[in-house]
Amino acid sequence: MTPKQKLYIARHLAKLGIDIIEAGFPASNKADLENVKLIAHEVGNTVVDSDGHIPVICGLARCNKNDIDKAWEALKYAKFPRIHIFIATSEIHMKYKLKMSKEEVIEKARTMVAYARSLGCIDVQFSPEDAGRSEREFLYEILAEAIQEGATTLCIPDTVGYNWPREFGQLIADIRANTPGVENVIISTHCHNDLGMATANTLEGAYSGARQVEVTINGIGERAGNASLEEVEKYSGMLVQPHKAIVGANAFAHESGIHELGYDFEGKELNDLFWRFKSVAEMKKVITNDDLMALVSN
Template identity: 60%
Template sequence: MACISFSSETGNNSGNQMRPHYKPNHIPDPNYVRILDTTLRDGEQSPGAAMTPHQKLNIARQLAKLGVDVIEAGFPCSSKDDFAAVKMIAQEVGSNVDDDGYVPVIAGVARCNEKDIEIVWEAVKGAKRPRISTFIATSEIHMKHKLKKTKEEVLDIACRMVMFARSLGCDDVQFVPEDAARSEKEFLYEILGEVIKAGATTIDIPDTVGIAMPWEFGKLIADIKTNTHGIENVVIVTHCHNDLGLAVANTIMGARAGARQLEVTMNGIGERAGNAALEEVVMALKCSGLDVFDGLYTTINTEHILNTSKMVEEYTNMHLQPHKALVGANAFIHESGWMLKHKATYEIILSESIGLERSNEIGIVLGKFRYVM
C-alpha cells in the first residue's frame, strides 16, 4: 500500500534516515530531496500579503523548526524593509546551528545585475550557509517584450553575473532561467551549461506562468538532465506556479524525473494563483515516497506543519478555504460513519502527523448523508 500505516510516526518520513551533509552543488544521498521554502519571497508577492520584518523573522524561525533546507528570505533590493528582514534572518536563523548540525541555507533573490547581487550578498553573508539566487528570463516572449535582448545578450549577462556572484565570496549560487517552461529547449540547455561552467551550483527550472502539464514538466526536467553539459555537477530544482492548479503535480513529476530541490510555499500562497504548497508536496512524499517515488524522502518535521500554516495565514491575512488539503478546517472532518470502524477507511494519514490534536478523536460530524458510495 502506498500510504503510511497507522502506527507511531516521527516528523521525518524517512524513519532513521538523516539529513545528508550539506554541499551546495551535490547531495550525497540520491534519494534525498531538499525543500526550499519561498513563503517570505514569492509567497509575499500575493496581493495584500505584505509582512513586517518582525513577522518575517518569526516565520523564518518557524520554518527552521519545520526543518526546511533552504529559506528564501526575500528580495533585498526591493525595499529597505526587505533588506533588513533578510539580513536579520541570515544573522539569527541562519546562524543558529542545532545539536545535529542543522542550519538552514538563507537565500536572497537578485536580478541579473551587479547592484542587485551586491545587495543580496550584503544581506545574506551573515548566515552560516548564504546563497545568492539570480534570475533572467530565457523564453522568447520575455526576451523580446520584457528584456528587449537577444539570446546572445541574455547568455552573456547570465554567465557574467554568476561569475560576479562567485567573485564576492559566495560559493552557493543558484541560477534561474525565468519562464523556463516556455523557453526553447536548445537555448535552455546551452545557457544552463554555460552558467554551470561559470560557477552556478544549483539550477532552478521554473514554470513561471503555470502552463505546463505534469508529464510535460517531468519530461522537461528529464531532457535537461540528458542534454545539459555539466548538469551532473549541480542540483536541479523545480519552481512551479499554480495558474492551472497543477503546481503540486508538476513539482512531484519534477522530483520523479530527477529534481532534488523542490521550491514551495506554506499554504501554497504566491503571485496570482500561488505556488506549490509545501504541506501537500511534503506529505505526498511522506505518504508514497517509498513505493511510488522509489525511496525519495525529506527530513521535514511534519508535526510543525499546522502551526506554520496558521502563522502564515495570520500574518498574511490570507484565509484558507475550509477544504484546503491537509491544513483546511475540514481536512480531517467526516460525515461517514465507517470512520467509527477504523480510521484508515477514510484517512490516509494521522492528523497528529501534521500537528493536529483533535478533541473529537474520530472527527465525525452529523450531516445529510448517512452512507458513502
C-alpha cells in the same frame, strides 16, 4: 508581513527542517534588505535540532550587479548564504521584456554568476525565467554556461503556470540528459499554479530527477500562487478553505464519538446522548470537546 512575523516564520521553517529559506529580494527595497539580513543573522546561524541543522539563507537577485551586491550585503552574515540569480530565457520575454538577443542574455547570465562567485558566495542558484516556454537548445546552452561559471543549483521555473505535469517532467528529464556539466549541480523545480497544476508539476519534476523543490507557505505567490508547503493564515490574511488537505479545519474534524474523551456509553444511554448532541449541532456550527463533556455531565 512585519519583520517580526517574517522572523517568526523563518524560525519555524528551520525547526521544520527546511533546507533552504529564500528570505526575500534585498534589492527591491531597504525594508526587504533589512529583513533578509535579520533572518541571515538570527536563523542562518542557529542550530535548531540535535542533528545540528542550520538552513541555507537565500536571497533573490536579477542579473545585474546592484541586485547581487544588495543580496550579498544581506546574506553574508549567514553561515550558509545563497544568491539566487534569474534572467528570462523564453522568446517572448527576451523580445518584449528584456529587449535582448539570445547572445546578450547568455553573456549577462554568465558574467553575473561569475560576479556573484567573485564576491565570496560559493552557493549560487541560477534560474532561466519562463523555462517552461523556452527553446530547449537555448536552455541547455545557458544552463551549461551558468554551471561553468560556478552555479551550484539550476532552478527550472514554470513561471506562468503554463506546463502540464507530463510536459514539465519531460523538461526536467531533457535538461538532465542534454546539459553539459549537469551531473555536478542540483536541479530544482519552481512551479506556479495558474492551471492548478503546481503541486502535480512539482512532483513530476522530482520523479524526473529534480532534487530540490521550491514551495511557498500557503501557496502564496503571483496570480494563482505557487506549489504550497503549508498554511499560516494568521499572518498572511489569506483564509484557508475548511476542506483543504493537511491543514484545513475539516482535516481535524471527525464524527463525534464521545469515547474519544474517555467516556464509554452503550444502548439507550448512548442514543439519548446522541440525540441531544444532534440538537446542539443544529444550533452550533462547531461542536467542541467542552460541549461534549457538558452533554455528558448534564
